[in-house]
Amino acid sequence: MEGRQETGKESKPSSVSVDLQGDSSLQVEISDAVSERDKVKFTVQTKSCLPHFAQTEFSVVRQHEEFIWLHDAYVENEEYAGLIIPPAPPRPDFEASREKLQKLGEGDSSITREEFAKMKQELEAEYLAIFKKTVAMHEVFLQRLAAHPTLRRDHNFFVFLEYGQDLSVRGKNRKELLGGFLRNIVKSADEALITSMSGLKEVDDFFEHERTFLLEYHTRIRDACLRADRVMHSHKCLADDYIPISAALNSLGTQEVNQLKTSFLKLAELFERLRKLEGRVASDEDLKLSDMLRYYMRDSQAAKDLLYRRLRALADYENANKALDKARTRNREVQTAESHQQQCCQRFERLSDSAKQELMDFKSRRVSSFRKNLIELAELELKHAKASTLLLRNTLVVLKGEP
């Protein structure tokens, strides 16, 4: 199925917006996207007056795997160990939607042509919504990179934005995926090990607090996100239920010969319109609540990763101290041990400083994003409830006025 999308800044359904801090020296957006059978091709457009680039305005076509490559490049770069790396965008997943469309096509002969058309319309809208979301996620990823004073200067980033050819980045094969999976396990094991290491004291209250906070927060936000997804799903089912109800009321109305005719027909119309409203409630909940929770779930994971790296650096520092002491007692290779210890100390302090800043930024980003989305959610819910009330009242007036 083909889908094209022109993203203007206003039509962004994104629940996460990136404040470019008034810096227009590097503007990145996804100006177009095409969905082909298996993949989505994003057109990444850059506007920049930075001297590094050959042109001031240019665009390239990128696929999801290339975004992942870019993300991994950042994560593996020691220079950025003290920063929160913006979470990678999730893989475009149209499987579920495609399956549903296929099932609809295979056909349930008991539904009328109208019902079929409506259900198809619904599924197509769903497909389009998923498509828009994936574009938004990829765009936000790039925009956060572009907004970050350090990350935006990365060489790989420039390559990603500018290099006209295919980056020859294939998707991870099974071995690499497994490798990644194992790495995560090693990381968590390592973290557990470090924290239980005797003598490793967290010197800074700030980080102590952040660690406890982030651990709990991450779990809870993940929970909230899952449950918000379920609410949204139920709402969608409810809206879809109105389709056969409306159709059945319609056929009842057309068959009746008495005064119930208008009642049924009016009711059919009502349910059709209520369906659209319910559908909008569902999709707004999805965007303003589910998506936001999901994004911050990933972002908080990135923050946790930062804390882990700092902790690792602290452990390294501690180890270097111990090695130095040992070297001094043995009076052997003191010089190397000293410089190593010096390095570790500097690294640790560098990480701590930037981590502190990053975590405070994370908090303010989070607070403002939640604020914006909760306000918009409430306003939209109000809007839809008022529209529904009006619709219902009008129908009641008509029905009551009947003889």
Add this chain to the structure above:
Amino acid sequence: MAAEREPPPLGDAKPTDFEELEDGEDLFTSTVSTLESSPSSPEPASLPAEDVSPNSNGPKPAEVVLDDDREDLFAEATEEVSLDSPEREPILSSEPSPAVTPVTPTTLIAPRIESKSMSAPVIFDRSREEIEEEANGDVFDIEIGVSDPEKVGDGMNAYMAYRVTTKTSLSMFSKSEFSVKRRFSDFLGLHSKLASKYLHVGYIVPPAPEKSIVGMTKVKVGKEDSSSTEFVEKRRAALERYLQRTVKHPTLLQDPDLRQFLESSELPRAVNTQALSGAGILRMVNKAADAVNKMTIKMNESDAWFEEKQQQFENLDQQLRKLHASVEALVCHRKELSANTAAFAKSAAMLGNSEDHTALSRALSQLAEVEEKIDQLHQEQAFADFYMFSELLSDYIRLIAAVKGVFDHRMKCWQKWEDAQITLLKKRETEAKMMVANKPDKIQQAKNEIREWEAKVQQGERDFEQISKTIRKEVGRFEKERVKDFKTVIIKYLESLVQTQQQLIKYWEAFLPEAKAIA
């Protein structure tokens, strides 16, 4: 049937007929007299009552013992009526104030039939019509409530007793407000009696709520969970609707069994209603036999109205079933939504607790509270979806089954008439053969049989015409009720939806400033 029939007051009728009529008279007398005492009924009903009643017992108490003779009785009684109906009806209905002397109906009838008719059935019919006229004006002053389900007994012998409260100003009842305790099988027993009396002559008897072995077993076993309370509530509401529909029917309201059910403190236990009893099995066998018969009866429909109506009801049935299935899905999903919203509310509260930014934390807790309230809303709406919309549809699906049953009875009635005609033909052939063979004693027998079957053919025709007439009227009444019912419920249901939306507005309006307060 004798060609000459004399009105019971003269006391010349044949013994058997007389007896049957007598029973009928009693029945009519009791109803008629109560009508006379009822403020809403017309006066003249009283006059003929005195003339007609052979025993002049005056009003009989409500406890009239009814037996199977009743069925033939009705047929006989209504037979008189049907012969005049085309002429009589217009005259009667155009007279809202029934200041008609007893003489008038008789004289009207006399030229038409060989025998003088009983005025009683005439009056019965007239007063029934008058009640109907008043019903059209909605002066049926009777209100039924079913409440307070109470578990009686323990273990597998336990049952639920429901309080049936009647409020009425009709004077056929001894009090204006009274209540009794009834159990589910009592309701089934009532329906069984009413059905056996009225269904086969064309009255649409509202069906009783369905049995549920699973549901009841849970209650008996004493599971005090929400599903068994829901089951009991569902049943209570269904029983209430069943009674309300039954009393709305002008003919059924007159029935002494119904009155006994509503009024008397002790009711003989209806054991034949149990699914696995002998009677239950018999019922199932009969139902199967009926289904087979239906397929084999090929009726020559002379009246397009019936064919049209049957088709209409068939369509309506299909449509309602489809709608019902969709509404059931809606109820299910709304309940799911409610559960999911509750779960989300909890996790939002937890998230709010972990959040270390104070204002955001507070806003998240507020969000959790809003979602909890919304969960309640969804639950209530799901109840409304179910009790108003879904149950209305399932009630009507079963009512239409009753309507179809009535049409089927008409078919059977026709078949009976048809069979009688065929038998008569055969008897005539036999007679002819006997005449040729010159066997005088056999000839006499044949002649007797011919007379017998001629009467049966006539009876069959009259029955058929009567049931057709009754069905026409019943269908008209049913359709009127249906329109009213649907309209009322639809409006109520929409109002519940409006309520939900208004509450939503209230909740979100309260939340908005909290969200804005995040700094």
